[in-house]
Amino acid sequence: MRSLSIAATGMLAQQTNVEVISNNIANMNTTAYTRRRPEFTDLLYQNLRRVGAQSSDTGTIVPTGVQLGLGVKTSAVYRITEQGSVTNTDNTLDMAIQGKGYFRVLLPSGETAYTRDGAFQLSPQGNIVTSDGYLVQPQITVPPDAVSVTVDTSGQVIVKQDGQTQTSVKGQLTLATFANDAGLEARGSNLYMETPASGQPVTQTPGKPGFGTVLQGYLESSNVNVVSEVTNLIGAQRAYEMNSKVIQASDEMLSTINQMK
Secondary structure (H helix, E strand, O other): OHHHHHHHHHHHHHHHHHHHHHHHHHOOOOOOOOOEEEEEEEOOEEEEEOOOOEOOOOOOEOOOOEEEEOOEEEEEEEEOOOOOOEEEOOOOOEEEEEOOOEEEEEOOOOOEEEEOOOEOEEOOOOEEEOOOOOEEEOOOEOOOOEEEEEEOOOOEEEEEEOOOOOOEEEEEOOEEEOOOHHHOEEEEOOEEEOOOOOOOOEEEOOOOOOOOEEEEOEEEOOOOOHHHHHHHHHHHHHHHHHHHHHHHHHHHHHHHHHOOO
């Protein structure tokens, strides 16, 4: 019976759905996390009577035919890149992006990664780095005698040093945008990598047309809506149960056939 395998694909699809939802809920407090949404498509169809086939020698056409579907499959897990709310931290090196764009990060492998997690810190050399110690690009060094560090909305890092009355610009943060943000590859630790699906990055200073601005002393929160995720979780659980009922019903039908004498 096809229903056994069809319902099994439905259970597998809902299992994937629950896994995506659980990852969203687990990251509800992760800085700049963007929630995921699974997408499903139907599988191949078996044509027991092909649509449009001739049904007689006089050329009459079958209007609908008989097509039996073989179930469902997961086609994609889509990343929803809407802006999360920003939270005030009063930390000098915390930075949120208001609008489009990603900070650029230099990995130990020499590759460039991208992130919206602006929870930056200073390395022993005074460089602005991520929480894992990766250099933020372009490299910006804060002098050890700095008494204040200010980052304006355009990404300029302005420092006032001890014993000086004038401030000086020590660097300029830049942002990168992509034609298809959802095509970026997640690497964990709030980092993303360029892929052929994302397109090549376009780099520009914050505040330029098509680019967001930098907000110092704030962090972007996760865009997970807990109420929606719990609702989706209940729906996925119900769909899983209904598919299991189909398998039970099919099994009972097979048992009836086996008991016939």
